[in-house]
Amino acid sequence: MRSNLRLPRSRGSRISLDKFLKSTKNLSKPSPKLWPDDPRPEPIPSDEQGLPILDLRHPLLQKLESSRSVAEFDQIYVQIVVSGLLQYSLAAGRVIKKLCSGFGLCSRAVSVIDSIDEADVFMGNTILRCFVNSNDPLDALGFYYGKMVARCLGHNHYTFPLLTKVCAEIGSVKEGEKIHSLVLKYGFESDLYVRNSLIHMYAVCGRVRDARNVFDGGSVLDLVSWNSMIDGYVKNGDMTVARELFDEMPERDVFSWNSMVSGYAGIQDMEAARYLFERMHLRDTFSWNSMIDGYAKAGNVVLAREFFNRNPKRSVGSWNIVLALYVRVKDYVECLRLFEVMLDEGECKPNEASIVSVLTACANLRRLDTGKWIHSYIRSNGIKPDLLLSTSLLTMYAKCGAVDMARDIFDTMQKRSIVSWSSMIMGYGMHGYGEKAVEMFLEMEDSDDVVVPDVTTFICVLSACVNAGMFLEGWWFFDRMCRVYKIKPGTKHYGCMVDLLGRAGLTKDSEDLTRKTRPLLSSCFTHADTELGRILAEHLIRVNPNDVGHYVLLSHIYALEGKWEEVEGVRRMMNEKNLQIPAMSGAVRTRESKSAATPGTYSSYRERIIYSMLCEMGDELKAVAVSENCTEE
Structure with missing residues (x-):
């Protein structure tokens, strides 16, 4: 017989049971995330030997690649560090690459590589390239020696071209030779990419013979090798050898032609430049500008303008060359007219160089209204004047008579x-x-x-x-x-x-x-022509009659001329004014001293000038007196 008796349930037991059921329900849910959009960390798979395997399919690495801001990157980076992924070379390399390529944060990347136990050459090359691309060659060289060499990260065929580029930018042949020796030491001399970078480095540093040795030592050459060598000869002014190599080239591109055309234009051999230019199958903006600039430097306005008009790809540089040419030949009217054409056509927007030429034309033509319009154009187009442009502006205002406006610009110049x-x-x-x-x-x-x-x-x-x-x-x-x-x-x-x-x-x-x-x-005293000194002294006595130095100087001048009555007259004037000559006194005050000027009666700058002149005269008077005494003896 079943008992109908129920055991009483306490309130505390019921609460405990509810908590247990609730906790069981929560355990079935996924673990919470630090941020709502973060990927859920997954366990890293292992290989047959139980070693962890990491690839780019990992959610955190995928999220890292898709990050678009530094703040978003920081969130992912924290999770990578906390999860221990940073010590894996793949994850560390992606972090450094994102910092360098995505955000250009070289110093931040250096701090990351410092926290990695086993960094590799890939990470070092990535940071090295970041410094190079940031135009910071000295820090790039410092990173190489301070981090890559110090930590023995090694080298590969990507390391040396970066280093030679650094040496070329700072113009250090000594460092370049060190890198070349490392290339030979580690056996990379046969690498075409490395060899081309060495040719370029030596050519840029003016060591064309060394560049040619590297060029001739290569069993395999490509178009870059030929172009680098030709460009080296052109930049160092040896067009004869450059032409020989150009004629021997198995193939040419537009860079090859442009090097030769600009080289001939640079030495004012426009006949040879035009010969090659007319035979080019493909011309770019640089090709046309080389011809325009060559004729401009030669002062041939007609041919420079002819090539400018023929140019189907006119850049702002093309316009600037001709504008500057008209200024140089003092055809200011045509410079302003061409500038108006430039604005009307609208194919190129004027830059600072364009405006400098136009302001120079305005200054010489005294076109104040046009100059003011150019100034308003600068402001309305958000152009920030540099030192040259600011100077051109104040020169225009100064020459056109608006001196106050020129001074306003002068006062606002930081440099x-x-x-x-x-x-x-x-x-x-x-x-x-x-x-x-x-x-x-x-x-x-x-x-x-x-x-x-x-x-x-x-x-x-x-x-x-x-x-x-x-x-x-x-x-x-x-x-x-x-x-x-x-x-x-x-x-x-x-x-x-x-x-x-x-x-x-x-x-x-x-x-x-x-x-x-x-x-x-002082030569006026060596020839006994003391008129200037007398004028100065008399003028100073009128301005400041209580300065004993003025009387002493005038007395010396009269004595040198042999006018002893005038000397006595000066002494009487000193006695009447009760002026005494101090001990160890010279004719004037300390050289270049700035004495106090009477406000409203005499400019302090003028008194400074006159005292400086009197110092020189006093010195010369003493020298003349000594010379005469020696002659008499």
């Missing part, structure tokens, strides 16, 4: 060349701002820009002094050019000084300068 400074000095001088031109020169000398005034700079500042009638400043700059910067005066420099001296009434010095016999400031 300035000597041309930039010279253009601003020229702009101020051309339009009557002589003092600003002088201030600009002195500002240039005190600036952080590493620039040194050249022949053109001094022509600009001397012309500014002539236009403004600034005799003292012009004489000082002329002396500074000769004495400090060791620049030999040219015809234009002498022309400026003759004009200045003539206006000041110093005709004797003007005649001497015309004969180019007395280029230095």
